[in-house]
Amino acid sequence: MTYAWDFMPVLRHLDMLALGLVNTVKIAAASIVLGVAIGLVLALMRLSPSRLARAPATAFIEFYRNTPPIVHFFWFFYALPVLADISLDPLAAAILALSTQSGAFYAEVFRGGIVSIEKGQWEGARALGMSRAQLMRRVVLPQAIGRMVPPFVERSFELTKTTALASTLAYGELLYQAMQVNSQTFRPLEVYTVVALLYLVLLITASALARLAEQRLTAYR
Amino acid sequence: MTTTPLLEVEGLHKAFGPHEVLRGIDLAVMPGERVAIIGGSGSGKSTLLRCLNFMEVPTAGRIALDGRTLGRRGRDGGTVYPESELCGVRRRVGMVFQQFNLFPHRTAIENVMEALVTVKGTPRAEARARAEAELGKVGLSEKRDAYPSRLSGGQQQRVAIARALAMDPEILLFDEPTSSLDPELVGEVLRVIRGLAGEGRTMLLVTHELGFAYHFATKVVFLADGRFYEVGTPDEVLKHPRGERTRSFLARHSEFAF
Ligand SMILES: Nc1ncnc2c1ncn2[C@@H]1O[C@H](COP(=O)(O)OP(=O)(O)OP(=O)(O)O)[C@@H](O)[C@H]1O
Numbered sequence: 371m372t373y374a375w376d377f378m379p380v381l382r383h384l385d386m387l388a389l390g391l392v393n394t395v396k397i398a399a400a401s402i403v404l405g406v407a408i409g410l411v412l413a414l415m416r417l418s419p420s421r422l423a424r425a426p427a428t429a430f431i432e433f434y435r436n437t438p439p440i441v442h443f444f445w446f447f448y449a450l451p452v453l454a455d456i457s458l459d460p461l462a463a464a465i466l467a468l469s470t471q472s473g474a475f476y477a478e479v480f481r482g483g484i485v486s487i488e489k490g491q492w493e494g495a496r497a498l499g500m501s502r503a504q505l506m507r508r509v510v511l512p513q514a515i516g517r518m519v520p521p522f523v524e525r526s527f528e529l530t531k532t533t534a535l536a537s538t539l540a541y542g543e544l545l546y547q548a549m550q551v552n553s554q555t556f557r558p559l560e561v562y563t564v565v566a567l568l569y570l571v572l573l574i575t576a577s578a579l580a581r582l583a584e585q586r587l588t589a590y591r
Numbered sequence: 592m593t594t595t596p597l598l599e600v601e602g603l604h605k606a607f608g609p610h611e612v613l614r615g616i617d618l619a620v621m622p623g624e625r626v627a628i629i630g631g632s633g634s635g636k637s638t639l640l641r642c643l644n645f646m647e648v649p650t651a652g653r654i655a656l657d658g659r660t661l662g663r664r665g666r667d668g669g670t671v672y673p674e675s676e677l678c679g680v681r682r683r684v685g686m687v688f689q690q691f692n693l694f695p696h697r698t699a700i701e702n703v704m705e706a707l708v709t710v711k712g713t714p715r716a717e718a719r720a721r722a723e724a725e726l727g728k729v730g731l732s733e734k735r736d737a738y739p740s741r742l743s744g745g746q747q748q749r750v751a752i753a754r755a756l757a758m759d760p761e762i763l764l765f766d767e768p769t770s771s772l773d774p775e776l777v778g779e780v781l782r783v784i785r786g787l788a789g790e791g792r793t794m795l796l797v798t799h800e801l802g803f804a805y806h807f808a809t810k811v812v813f814l815a816d817g818r819f820y821e822v823g824t825p826d827e828v829l830k831h832p833r834g835e836r837t838r839s840f841l842a843r844h845s846e847f848a849f
């Protein structure tokens with residue numbers, strides 16, 4: 371069987387796909403920023419000596435680790451309005467679902483980076499009279515950040531791919547736009563090939579940037 | 592002449608859970624005294640040293656610096672040590688570790704400057720000049736811009752000593768400073784420590800280098816089972832030990848030469 375590839379009809383709708391790509395980047399970027407903020411708070415809570423701070427953070431993280439992301443999307447879009455009497459547009463629901471979920475994962479990335487710093491570093495700093503805040507800022511975090519980059523990038527890629535779920539809320543990100551183009555062109559092979567390539571280009575560019583950042587942060591090794 | 596001890600320890604206990612490591616240590620260190628602490632593995636030498644700069648908080652007992660007892664009485668009768676007070680103590684009691692614990696993301700000179708700037712608030716230019724002087728003293732001026740990963744163990748330990756000295760500590764604690772070094776690098780670190788003795792610094796040193804301890808110390812303590820089993824001059828403890836356990840410990844370390 372030979373299939374006659376014809377990308378022309380798809381390329382004629384490239385503007386729709388480009389818009390989808392922009393929207394995908396938009397959800398991903400907003401969710402990463404918000405997720406980092408949520409993750410920092412959760413990580414600090416989990417590192418706290420107080421059980422009262424640790425327990426809710428642990429519960430939050432476990433909840434998100436053990437439930438599928440699509441449920442979060444539906445929950446924020448369909449359930450939250452019923453409960454809280456606020457209705458979210460698809461974009462807001464998608465960002466909330468993604469940033470809370472990735473916040474839970476980022477928290478583990480941050481915490482993991484911090485606790486991976488050898489005991490000797492904490493002691494070396496403490497023995498010089500540094501307070502906890504000083505040793506965090508000057509000794510632990512500068513080293514931990516370098517170690518956080520690879521798992522952070524991994525999580526962020528996961529997140530970027532998960533943005534495709536926003537299509538289920540009829541938000542015009544890349545996959546949703548692709549479905550629209552498909553229904554106009556009836557060229558699923560070409561459409562989804564192009565879409566796959568677009569995701570690929572996006573993530574490869576991002577990973578090159580991340581490698582650069584990591585090299586800078588760990589140049590002292 | 593009456594002088595207050597620079598460091599005074601009374602009835603010091605330290606337990607980790609049910610495991611009692613230190614069981615009543617009494618010690619007075621006069622300004623300029625150099626104490627060598629020896630003893631078998633697991634006898635509590637490191638734990639004792641670490642209690643003195645509060646890397647470990649004692650379970651019971653009293654520690655006084657320059658005549659002032661540290662901590663304050665808590666509601667349950669025990670002593671509480673506010674973190675801010677402990678930061679202050681650690682500035683006055685410097686520590687050099689077996690594993691150096693240099694900051695790998697900072698160059699040699701930045702390692703020495705770090706606490707001057709962060710903890711003492713010394714202006715950077717002044718801190719840099721001080722750090723250069725300290726690196727000069729340990730013979731590492733030309734390595735000032737090297738990262739620790741580019742230094743030998745002996746050089747790293749000398750940077751660590753310079754880092755501790757830059758804070759102008761009243762007391763210096765050394766926990767087996769040469770134990771993780773290749774044999775040929777031990778000498779350069781011991782020379783630096785001997786130089787500090789010549790300056791009349793107050794120091795406590797945990798070591799297995801008994802030959803060095805003999806020449807270095809003004810007082811030697813042999814620690815066994817969390818207590819001072821034998822205390823005396825280097826001559827008394829190392830050459831004419833009275834206790835049975837001191838003798839058998841020394842016999843096991845008979846390779847040292849005075
Ligand atoms: N943080 C800790 N938690 C639990 N137990 C500890 C801790 N630190 C030390 N110990 C225990 O206390 C005892 C004394 O340890 P310490 O490190 O003081 O011995 P040491 O005399 O320095 O031995 P070495 O010559 O091997 O360095 C050991 O049995 C050790 O396992």
Ligand SMILES: [Mg+2]
Nearest residue numbers: 636637638767
């Ligand atoms: Mg030890």
